[in-house]
Amino acid sequence: MEAATRMSGYRRHFSDADNEFEEENEAEEEYLDDPGNSSTSIDHVSSGAVINSITSKSSQSKKQSSIQQNSNQTLIKEALLRGQKLATNSREHARLTKSVTYWLAKDSQPEYAIEKPGFKRMLKAFAPRYELPGRNYFSRTAIPTLFSETYDKLKRTFSSTEVSFFSATTDLWTSCAKDPFLSYTVHYITPEWQLRSACLCTHYIVEDHTGENLKESLLEILDEWGLDAEKQVAITTDSGSNIKLACRLLRWTRLSCFGHNLDLAISKGLRDYSIEEVLQVCRQVIAKFSQSWKKTRDLAKSQAENDLPAHKLKTDCTTRWGSTYDMIARISEQQRSICVVLATD
Incomplete structure (x- = not known):
């Protein structure tokens, strides 16, 4: 009975709410149907739109002002930082x-x-x-x-299991200031099968370059880097008698440099009289151009007229491998231009 009474009260409550809602709707429809009230309604809507627009613009303006303020602050900070040097301990x-x-x-x-x-x-x-x-x-x-x-990083590498064996290359050379040096470079393969090379030293050699002195210098290098000579599978050198003797005294497996041997073979073949005569003519032609800026200027002009590469002439050098070939190739390339310039001589 009590439950039924409670349910009846709920229904009455919802029924009263529905009636109120319907009455409000009817009053609203009557208001909108009245011609005299339509303009007022539109005015209210328009006023709301204007207020919303003003509010939106004000919000946008505030946002832009905030962005501008942040931007200005950033610029000020940057300007201050720009004038402030980095700390030396940073x-x-x-x-x-x-x-x-x-x-x-x-x-x-x-x-x-x-x-x-x-x-x-x-x-x-x-x-x-x-x-x-x-x-x-x-x-x-x-x-x-x-x-x-x-130095420490390389030394740690050589003392680790990463380098089981290595090969080496060495060479004696003279600087532009006529100072003699001995270079020693090691080559090894990592466990990941990557080839690595490292020039360990360039020693200034003050003693005579005898086989015995070179032997001592090479042993000093191995000792300095903690390298085991037993792990050196071979060393590549040129065909100098002093370095060959040093390797024999050390009982090292020596490989002769292929590039050096090839250059020696070609140089020997070029000693033929007829070839030497042609090479001498090439050197004389190049000397004419290198000693005259006018001929060099005319050569550049002739290259442009004959649609040839704007290359300078090359001369050979006994210590530069392949330089004789480069000289002949450049003469052949520029033959037309060279003939045009020399014809006016």
């Missing part, structure tokens, strides 16, 4: 200094290169907050540190 300063050091070492640049105006300007454009250390810092600290790091 990670970014160390990274940039190491990059400059690597460039000096990798590209064999002289230390004074960092003091050149063009380099400084480029660095300022790339990293305006970076203050380049002085030349003495690179020569006394940065480059020796890089050398030590590379």
Whole structure:
């Protein structure tokens, strides 16, 4: 009975709510149907649209103002940071200094290169907050540190199981300043079957270049790097009698450089009288052009007129392999232009 009474109350409540809703709808329809009230209704709608529009524009304006303010703050921060130099003990300063050091070492640049105006300007454009250390810092600290790091890394590699065996190449050569050096390079294959090479040293040789002295120099190199001579499967050298003797004294397996042997064979073949005569003519022609800027200018003009590559003439050099071939090939390529210029001589 109580439940029935409760249910009856619920129905009455929902019924009353429905009646109220219907009465409100009817009153609204009567209001809209009245011609006198239609304009007022439209005005209300229009007023709402205008208010919404103004509110939207105001919100948009505030958002743009906020963005502009953030942008201005960012620009101010950037300007302040631009004027503030990187701390010398910061990670970014160390990274940039190491990059400059690597460039000096990798590209064999002289230390004074960092003091050149063009380099400084480029660095300022790339990293305006970076203050380049002085030349003495690179020569006394940065480059020796890089050398030590590379040296230790290579030494760890050779002492590990990564290098089971290795081969080597060595050569004696003379610099432009007429200073003699001995270079020693190792080659090995990693467990992942990747070929690796590392030039371990370029020793200044002050003693006479005898086989005995070269033997001692090579042993010093192996000892310095902790390399076991038993793991060296072979060493490649040129055909110099002194280095051949050094390898015999060390009981090392020696392979003769194929490129050097090929150059020796070709050079011997070119000693034929008829060939030597042709080569001498080529050298004389090249000398005429190298000694006269007018002929060089006329050659460039003739190359353009005859639709030939704007290449300079090459001369051969006894210490440069294949240079005689390069000289003959260039003469053949530029024969038409050379004849035109020499015909007016």
